[in-house]
Each structure stands twice: as C-alpha cells, then as structure tokens.
Amino acid sequence: MMFSKIGKRLRQPTFSGFRNSATGYSEVPDLDTGYYCNPANVQEIKQNINRRKGIGNIERVNNVYNQLKFMPETNSSYKALMYELGKLLMSLPNKTHPSVQMYDETPKLLQEINERRDFGKYAPLEFSEITRRLNLMRTDKLGHTCGHKSYYFLDELAELEETLLKYTVSFLLKNNFNLVSVPDILPSNILESCGMSINTDRTQIYSLDPHHHGPDLFLSGTAEMSLAGFLKNSLHSKMDLPLKLAAVSRCYRAESSSVIEERGIYRVHQFTKVEMFAVTTPEQSDDMLEYLRSLQQDLFTPLGFHMKVLDMPPHELGAPAYRKYDIEAWMPGRNSYGEISSCSNCTDYQSRRLNIKYKDENSIKYVHTLNGTACAIPRILIALIETHQDPKGKIFIPHILQPFMNGKTSIGKNIAVPELKLLKKLK
Template sequence: MLMTRFLWKRSYFRLCSSATFPDIDTDYYCDTKNASEIKHNIHIRKGIGDIDRVLNTYKVLKSTPVCDVNYNSIKTNLLRELSYLPNKTHPTVREYEHEPFLLHEINKRKEFGEYKPLEFSEITRRLNLMRTDKLGHTCGHKSYYFLNQLAELEEALIKYTVSYLIKNNFQLVSVPDILPSNILESCGMAINSDRTQIYSLDPHHHGPDLYLSGTAEMSLAGLLMNSVHTKQSLPLKLAAVSRCYRAETSNIIEERGIYRVHQFTKVEMFVVTTPEDSDNMLEYIRKQQEELFSELGIHMRVLDMPPHELGAPAYRKYDIEAWMPGRNNYGEISSCSNCTDYQSRRLHIKYEENKVFKYVHTLNGTACAVPRMLISLVETHQDPKGKILIPTVLQPFMNHTTHIGRNTSVPELKIMKIKK
C-alpha cells in the first residue's frame, strides 16, 4: 500500500540529486549579529558547539578563493562546526529555567485503600510472567523475557496503537533496524563518542559504518532522505513498529528493573509538514498521544520541557509521564518533538511551492513505548486478589480476556548447580 501511494507517485514524491553536505542555514548562523543569541541558546540547552569558532572559520572561508587547494578542507571544517550547534529554541520555552512547565493532568490516580500496591517486578514474579535474572547465557544485563499473557498484553498494546494510528490516517511502514552513521547523525544522534547510546556493529565482520537504530524515527527520516514533496501532499504522517536498541545504562534507583533496558519495542509517529504548520502539528501529535493513553486508565501529567532537556534537534518537546503506583513515582512514557528544519537540512528533505524548493519541518512522537507503558498499566490495574485487570480497549486484542492470572504453562526459573 505504501509503495503504491507514496513512493512511486511522481507528483507526490520524487528523488532529488544526492547531496553530500548538510545545508545548514549560514545566513543565520554565520551572521555576527546573531552571535550572542546563538551563544545564549547553546548555554541554556547545555549543548556543545562554539559559535566563535564557526564565525572565524566562515571568515577564513570567505577570504579563500574557490580555486585554492585549502578551500574544500576549510568548507568541511565549517560544516563540521555548524553541525555541532543545536536547533533554535521556541520563544516560550526559552523563558523556562530548569523545571518543565506542567500543562495539565489526565485521569485521576487510582485509589487502593489499605492495600499497598506492588511494583511491576514483584507482581510479575508472583504471577510468573517475566524473567530478568540469570540471563547471561542469552542477552545479559538490562534485558527481559515476557511470558504468556504478559507477552500477549505487549502485543495487544501494539495492535491497539497501530489500529488507532491507521484510523487517523497514519501510513504504516516496516523499517530496518540497521542504519549508516550519516542517517543517525543527521537526526541528531551522537555516535562514536563518550556520550553515545548507539550500538555499533563489528566493522571487521559487518562493514565499517553500520549501527543499530535507537528509534524508528531515524529509519523513517532516512526513508525520506533526498526527497522532494508537493505542498499539497503535506502533512505526510508515517508510523512504524520497531525494536529499539540503546547502549545506555543507569544506576538511578528510579530507573530500576525494566524501566531502562537495552532493547524494547516501540511504535513511533513521524510527520513531515510545512514550516507554517509545524507548531500546530506538534499540538496535534500531543493530542493523539493523550487520546491513546487516556483510554488505558492510567494517571498522567503532560510537561512542556525546558531548554536543557531538548537535545540537539528539538525546537520544542512535550513529555508525558505516567503515575506508577508501585514505585510511588512518575515515569516518562512518551515524548513528542518539533525538530523544524534541523533534520531536513541535513537529510535534504524538501517540498515544492510555486516552483520554489523549501525545507520541510519534521516532527516525531512516541505512540507506545514498551516496557514503560507496561509498568504503569500493570501497577495501576493490579488487583489485591492476585491478578491484573485488562483495560477495556485492550480486551478485543486479547481474545476478550478480562484479567491476567498466574502463568502455569511456563515453569519457574530454578538455578541448578552442575558439577563439571
């Protein structure tokens, strides 16, 4: 369906000539009048980048003849310095200091009375629904097995989410999980550095430039690389289900258990639109998330994130945090970002209007992130009688099952000592 409607309609989408360098807005970044504004933006976002170095390199480049043997290396250095700079920041967000702004809350917290709610790990241990211990022979630290009906609940969440997005005219795409560095870096991810969260494949066996994707956002952006769209075809709304791989680890007590793991399943939204519509599109994506999650009966709060939480690509970002009763704390379950033309300039994604080519704006949003969604679901809908109640909207995707009980079909893990 996607290939017929999307890739091969020339009036809708076509490839432009391959571009080697990102087309960063030098009119803005290389204008000395904007230097203090850019320097302040780097400071409040706690980002890397040196605008003074950019301006000095640009000055040298302007004074160097194109025919000079050093011209291309100077240009390459300039583009590298420019690529370190973060995106601009939304004017409203610039006024925030260190704390996010609470927009509103969704659903009330569930009251448990005298019953003290258990944590996800304890609930699943009692019901024999998950394994996280002694997995060194398979996938090691920060990994898990979901068993029986817990695995079914994961699939039900994904199917519920995908069906919702398709009803709202998102086009479903199956994406690769292995990507080259230029796609990852163009989307704003750091690789081959102390701060990287990206797994790299062994260059001796798999090629020198291959990495595991951290989110389907990067694969969907890569699909549109070097493309030109008609204005009438926008907004373009895509969605993908993929495995996400993160090399990050954490010793923070709030991120214990399966809250932060090395691989998980996620449904991602990715939208391409015109610059004048991107602010409204971010609000649209946030409302899609709120409608999706509110039906699951979990309590949430919606946050407008401060500058230092935006990362390099985002112009503005909303987070949704769910209440996790067993942990007695909130945990992030999704975010959505407007990246304006940060990614499109690096990936050369444009649209045509009156025979003029302009850069699109790209936006992304989490539609469902497993397993954090499961933590909030299971802890919220635990029953003192020793079962997990299934939200009504998920029951059709679980053969109309109303609750999850103890798993007896898979034996419990028992550690045995084997003599050599």
C-alpha cells in the same frame, strides 16, 4: 498510495556559497549559513547553546566561515577548513521555541489526565514483584543469553505486549497514518543527520563490528531515524503535506543507569516501540505538534493510569528539537512518575541535513519534521500493570484492550510456562 505522496528524488544539495565539484564535499548539507554565520546572531546562538546545555562553538563557526569567504578554492587549506566548518555547523543545536526559551530547569505542567487510583490500605506492588509472583517475566541470570538489562515476557504478559502494539497501530491507522516497516540497521550519516551523537563517550548507539559486518553500520535507537532516512533526498508537493507515517520497530540503546528510579525494565537495552513521524510545511509544524500531543493523550487516556503532560525546558530538548512535550505516567508501585512518551518539533533541523524538501508554487523549500512516541514498551506495561493490579493476584485489563486480548478481562498466574529453577554449572 503513500509512495505517490513521497515524490521523486533530488540530488544532494549544495553547501551555500562553498561547494565545488573539485572539492569532494557534495555530501555536506545546506546548514543555513545565513543564520549561523551572521555575526549579529552570535550572542543569541551562544545563549541558546548554554540554555540547552549543548555543544557547539559559534565563535569558531564564524571565524572559519570568514576565512573561507575570501579564500580561493585552490588554497591548500580550503578543503580542511571546509570540512571543519561542516562539522562545526552539524554540532550546533536547533533553535528553541520562544515560549520555552526562558524556562528554568523545571518543565511546565500543562495538564493532568485521569485520577490516581486509591488502593486504600493495600500497598501497591512494583511491576517486577507482580510479574515475579505471577511468573510472567524473567530478568535475572540472563548473562548466558542476552545479558544485563534484558528481559523475557512470558505467557499473558507477552500477549499483553502484542495487544498494546495492535491497539496502537489500529488507532494510528484510523487517524490516517501510513504504516511503514523499517530497517533497524543504519549508517552513521542518517543517525547524525537526525541529531544523534556517534562514537563519543556519551553515545547511546550500538555499533556493529566493521571487520565482520561492514564499515559504518549501527543499530537504530528509534524508528524516527529510519523514517527520516527513508525520505532522504525527496521532493514533496505542498498539496500532499502533511505526511503522517508510523512504524513498529525494535529499539536498541547502549545506555546504563544506576538511578534507583530507573531500575528493573524501566531502562533496558532493547524494546519495542511504535513511532509517529510527520512531514509538514513550516506553517503547519506548530499545529502538527499539538496534534501529535492530542493523539498521545487520546491513545493513553482509556488505559486508565494517571498522567501529566509537560512542556519541556531547553536543556531537555536534545540537539534536534525546537519544542518537546513529554507525558509522564504515575507508577503506583514505584510511588513515582516515569516518562512514557514524548513528541518533538524538529523544524528544518533534520530536513536540511537529509535534503527533504517541498515545492511551493515556483520555489522549493525545506520541510519541517516531527516525531512522537505512540507506544514504548515496557514503560507502558509498568504503568498499566501497577495501576490495574489486584490484591488477590490478578491484573485487570482495561476495557479498550479486551477485544485485542480475545475478550480476556484479567491476567492471572502463568502456569503454561513453569517457573525455571536455574542450576549452578559445576566446574
């Protein structure tokens, strides 16, 4: 059973060289001060921050560290400097894989999958126009229900959404993933430990009203964070690794975009996603990243749309990723590519912050964590429907999905739910 693999719980780790029960800093994670606070590594770390266009002040880290080394814990400034050092270390990005350190701002193309569909003289329609004509979606005038950047899927489009989720979960179960049902509300320490920014001008995280729902609660942007939080303070046997988990969840993103390529339902405030999460030894994580990428390719290829696989440059990695692959699908109605998935190796960036370890003979070490998108709706739907649209007013269903759609081979106009005529409210 999965829970026997997850193992027993540990106490919160000490912060190397500084923690004392009198200081009250037991929640400060073990953030590799041997690397970050070594003056010989300052230039390397600074270059990494610049390449990744990230935040972090490595000079200040070393300055504070050196002050603390020789300061007695009874000094009145000790606790404030200790807190500052923890915050500074938490803000630094992960290291970058040597193979991608010198990439410019253009991703490296690794592979193309499936041919672009030739529509002949027919000009393919956009997802929003197809679904409007077939009465399968509603996105306009939703202010009185769910607001801007939301949607309703109707009839067979809603059925197709469920089909994609069932197809994906079935695929992952056959590949020995353990399915976990996860919470969508998390505290800040879990989100920040996974590499998310909270309460900043650029945050994508929805916060709950502390006066009505309790302090420090946020809506999760991906099941990756819930799965990582589930494993917090856990100790694993090396024999049980790698551990492969998967979850279906709603994802909440407080983001907006005026970019024309991200119009319609390409970027929305909430959507459903199937996420993969893996825990490995350090020696296994490079191979696991390749495995996750191969799973994504095997999962998407039978869906029939054209894709390209990209090795992402440093500035696209975010804070936690050591290396990241994206898959972009061709969306014929938009005449452009759109990202449908990614997979990342976060090495020990998250495990150090969440205290996730494994036992290797007589020593205890930090695991490596990885994540990957298995199915992100609605972007998969955009690529799928724009690729398989028919000029006569149908959407063909790929053969591999038909068993999950009760044998249906196509989707037609929705007549089960009548088209809604919205009335103006008279004053």
